[in-house]
Amino acid sequence: MDMSKTLYLVVMGSLLFGAISCGNRPESKSRKTVNPVCSGVGCLSSISWKLLLEGRSFPSKSRIDINGTTILNECVSKQKYLIDRSTAPESLVLPDFTMPKRGELAIDVIDMGDDCAQESTFFSDDNVDFEFTKSGDTNEVLIVL
Numbered sequence: 001m002d003m004s005k006t007l008y009l010v011v012m013g014s015l016l017f018g019a020i021s022c023g024n025r026p027e028s029k030s031r032k033t034v035n036p037v038c039s040g041v042g043c044l045s046s047i048s049w050k051l052l053l054e055g056r057s058f059p060s061k062s063r064i065d066i067n068g069t070t071i072l073n074e075c076v077s078k079q080k081y082l083i084d085r086s087t088a089p090e091s092l093v094l095p096d097f098t099m100p101k102r103g104e105l106a107i108d109v110i111d112m113g114d115d116c117a118q119e120s121t122f123f124s125d126d127n128v129d130f131e132f133t134k135s136g137d138t139n140e141v142l143i144v145l
Contacts, residue, residue, distance in 0.1 A: 046096045047099055049141045050093050051091060051092040053091070053123075054144055057085070058122075061075050061111070062111065062122070063110040064081075064110075065106075065107070071094065105143075107128045129143075130143045
C-alpha cells in the first residue's frame with residue numbers, strides 16, 4: 001500500500017473510534033433533572049410578595065428589613081421598592097422576590113423619624129405567617145402585618 005492509503009485508513013479509523021467512544025458515554029452527572037410535573041408553589045424559586053399593614057399606616061420614613069437584610073430605606077434616595085400609601089390598607093409589593101420558608105421569615109419595620117435622625121421599632125416579628133394567593137396567572141405571597 002502506498003503512503004496516502006495508509007494515512008487515509010489511520011485517519012478514518014481514528015474518527016470511527018472517536019465516534020464510537022463518544023456515543024457510548026453515560027449521561028453526565030452534572031446535569032440537573034427537572035420534574036416537568038411540578039407546578040405548585042413549592043417549585044418556585046421566586047414569587048411576588050405583598051406586605052399589607054391593616055389598621056395602621058407605615059411610618060412616614062420607614063426602613064423595612066426582611067431576614068436581616070434592608071429591603072427599603074426611605075431615608076435613602078433611589079430605592080428599588082416603594083410603599084403604596086394611596087391604597088387602603090397601605091402596602092409594599094416586592095415583585096420576583098425570593099421564596100419564603102415557613103418559620104424562617106423575620107420582618108422588621110423601623111420608624112426612622114421625619115428627619116431620618118432616629119430609629120424606633122414600629123413592627124418586629126421573627127416568625128411571620130403568610131399565605132399564598134393566586135390571581136389569574138399570578139402567584140403571590142400575602143403578608144398581613
